[in-house]
Amino acid sequence: MxxxxxxxxxxxxxxxxxxxxxxxxxxxxxxxxxxxxxxxxxxEEVNQALIERAKHGIYGYTTIDNDVSSSIVNWLQRRHDWKIDPSWLSYSPGVVNSLHMAVQAFTEPGDKVLIQTPVYTPFYNIIKELDREMVKNPLIYKDQYYTIDFDDLEKKLASGVKAFIFCSPHNPVGRVWNKDELQKIADLCLQYNVMIFSDEIHADLIFPEEKHIPIATLSEEISKNTITCMAPSKTFNLAGLDASYVITSDKVNRQKLDKAFHRQGFHNMLNTMGNTALEAAYQHGxxxxxxxxxxxxxxxxxxxxxxxxxxxxxxxxxxxxxxxxxxxxxxxxxxxxxxxxxxxxxxxxxxxxxxxxxxxxxxxxxxxxxxxxxxxxxxxxxxxxxxxxx
The missing domain is CATH 3.90.1150.10 (Aspartate Aminotransferase, domain 1)
Structure with missing residues (x-):
C-alpha cells in the first residue's frame, strides 16, 4: 500500500x-x-526530526540559523528556479499573519485593496478587519475553467488601488497562473503603482503538466514591488506547527514589513518544532x-x-x-x-x-x-x- x-x-x-x-x-x-x-x-524524516528534538526535552527560545534559511533557499532554487538571498527572508507563524502585516505596513485605513473573486476567505477578513476598502476583480468562469478579466483588472487598478492580495496558485479555483498572465498582472501593478502581496502557499502542489512561477521572479523591478508569502504547511501537512516565511527583495520594503511585525510582538522567530519541521521537510521531503x-x-x-x-x-x-x-x-x-x-x-x-x-x-x-x-x-x-x- x-x-x-x-x-x-x-x-x-x-x-x-x-x-x-x-x-x-x-x-x-x-x-x-x-x-x-x-x-x-x-x-517520516520530518516525524523523526521532531521526535529527536523532543528527546532533548528543553524547549527554550529558538533561533533561525543558517541551516534553516539555507533549506529554504535551496528548496526555492530546486523547485521553482528562484535564487533568493537569505537576507530577504522574514519569518511568521502563518501566511495569513504575514498578509495582515503587509496590508498594515504598506497601506492605510480607507485605502483600496484588490482581490480576485471567488477567493480564499481570509482575504476578505483581512481587508474588513483593517478598515481598508475592498475592490473586486471577479475571475471569468467559462467551460469549467477560470481566467482573469484583464480589462476589468486595469480599470480597478487605475481607480487608486494601493495593494493587490494575489492568490497564486489560486484557492479555491485551482488555477496555476501561466507566465503571460503573471506578466500582465505585474506590468499593470507597476504601471499603476500597486504593490503585490502574493500568497503562494500552494506553490509546491502543482500537477505534473503545470509549473508554478513565483511572480517575483519575472524581473528585478517586479520583485521589488512584491511581497511573497510561502510555507511548508500545505505542502507537507504541517499547518499546526505555525511555520511560514516572507520573501522581500527590496531592503526598504523588508524593513517596513519587519517593523509591522515588531509592532505586533513578532520578532522574526519560529517555534521550536516549526523550525525543526521546516528544515527537515525542505531537506528530505x-x-x-x-x-x-x-x-x-x-x-x-x-x-x-x-x-x-x-x-x-x-x-x-x-x-x-x-x-x-x-x-x-x-x-x-x-x-x-x-x-x-x-x-x-x-x-x-x-x-x-x-x-x-x-x-x-x-x-x-x-x-x-x-x-x-x-x-x-x-x-x-x-x-x-x-x-x-x-
Whole structure:
C-alpha cells in the first residue's frame, strides 16, 4: 500500500477537520472533506526530526540559523528556479499573519485593496478587519475553467488601488497562473503603482503538466514591488506547527514589513518544532512530495470521472494544482443555504460552502481530496447517491 493509502484515525486529536464537526456542520454524521489540511502523515524524516528534538526535552527560545534559511533557499532554487538571498527572508507563524502585516505596513485605513473573486476567505477578513476598502476583480468562469478579466483588472487598478492580495496558485479555483498572465498582472501593478502581496502557499502542489512561477521572479523591478508569502504547511501537512516565511527583495520594503511585525510582538522567530519541521521537510521531503502530487492528480481525475458518469449535474472545475476541487453545483438549482444543507443532511459530507469565497461562489462547493482513496471513494459515493436520489 502507498504511504498515502493508509487510513489514520484523527478523531480526538484536537483536529479542526475531524473534531469540530458538530460546531461547523451541526452534525457528527458527516465525512469531513473540508478545511485545507491532509489526512496523510508528514514525511517520516520530518516525524523523526521532531521526535529527536523532543528527546532533548528543553524547549527554550529558538533561533533561525543558517541551516534553516539555507533549506529554504535551496528548496526555492530546486523547485521553482528562484535564487533568493537569505537576507530577504522574514519569518511568521502563518501566511495569513504575514498578509495582515503587509496590508498594515504598506497601506492605510480607507485605502483600496484588490482581490480576485471567488477567493480564499481570509482575504476578505483581512481587508474588513483593517478598515481598508475592498475592490473586486471577479475571475471569468467559462467551460469549467477560470481566467482573469484583464480589462476589468486595469480599470480597478487605475481607480487608486494601493495593494493587490494575489492568490497564486489560486484557492479555491485551482488555477496555476501561466507566465503571460503573471506578466500582465505585474506590468499593470507597476504601471499603476500597486504593490503585490502574493500568497503562494500552494506553490509546491502543482500537477505534473503545470509549473508554478513565483511572480517575483519575472524581473528585478517586479520583485521589488512584491511581497511573497510561502510555507511548508500545505505542502507537507504541517499547518499546526505555525511555520511560514516572507520573501522581500527590496531592503526598504523588508524593513517596513519587519517593523509591522515588531509592532505586533513578532520578532522574526519560529517555534521550536516549526523550525525543526521546516528544515527537515525542505531537506528530505522531495520524494514524498513527488508521490503526493501524483496521488492528488489521480484523485482529481477520479472525482471528475465519477461525477461525469454518475452525477453529471456536478461539474468539476478544471484544476491545475492544490488538493482542493471547486465543484459547480448550479444544475442542482439550489440556493446557497439549500446547497449547504443538501451536502450535510442528504450527502452526509462536510465540504466548504462556496458562498464563503464570495458571492461568485454561491453555487459551488469546495472538496478536499487530500485523503486516502478509500475515504475519497466513500465521500464521492455519498454525494452521487444523494444527487441521484433527488
Amino acid at each position: 502507498s504511504i498515502f493509502g493508509k487510513v489514520y484515525d484523527r478523531k480526538q486529536t484536537r483536529s479542526v477537520k475531524w473534531d469540530m464537526l458538530q460546531e461547523v456542520f451541526q452534525s457528527n454524521d458527516v465525512l469531513p472533506m473540508w478545511v485545507a489540511d491532509m489526512d496523510f502523515k508528514a514525511p 522531495e520524494a514524498w512530495l513527488d508521490e503526493l502530487v501524483q496521488v492528488l492528480e489521480q484523485h482529481a481525475h477520479y472525482v471528475r470521472e465519477m461525477f461525469e458518469s454518475h452525477a453529471p449535474e456536478l461539474k468539476v472545475v478544471r484544476s491545475e494544482g492544490t488538493y482542493l476541487l471547486w465543484v459547480d453545483c448550479s444544475a442542482l438549482e439550489l440556493n446557497k443555504q439549500e446547497l449547504k444543507k443538501f451536502m450535510v443532511e442528504q450527502a452526509r459530507v462536510g465540504l466548504n460552502a462556496g458562498q464563503d469565497y464570495g458571492t461568485e461562489g454561491e453555487a459551488f462547493m469546495r472538496i478536499n481530496i487530500a485523503c486516502p482513496k478509500t475515504t475519497l471513494e466513500e465521500g464521492i459515493k455519498r454525494i452521487i447517491s444523494a444527487v441521484q436520489a433527488r
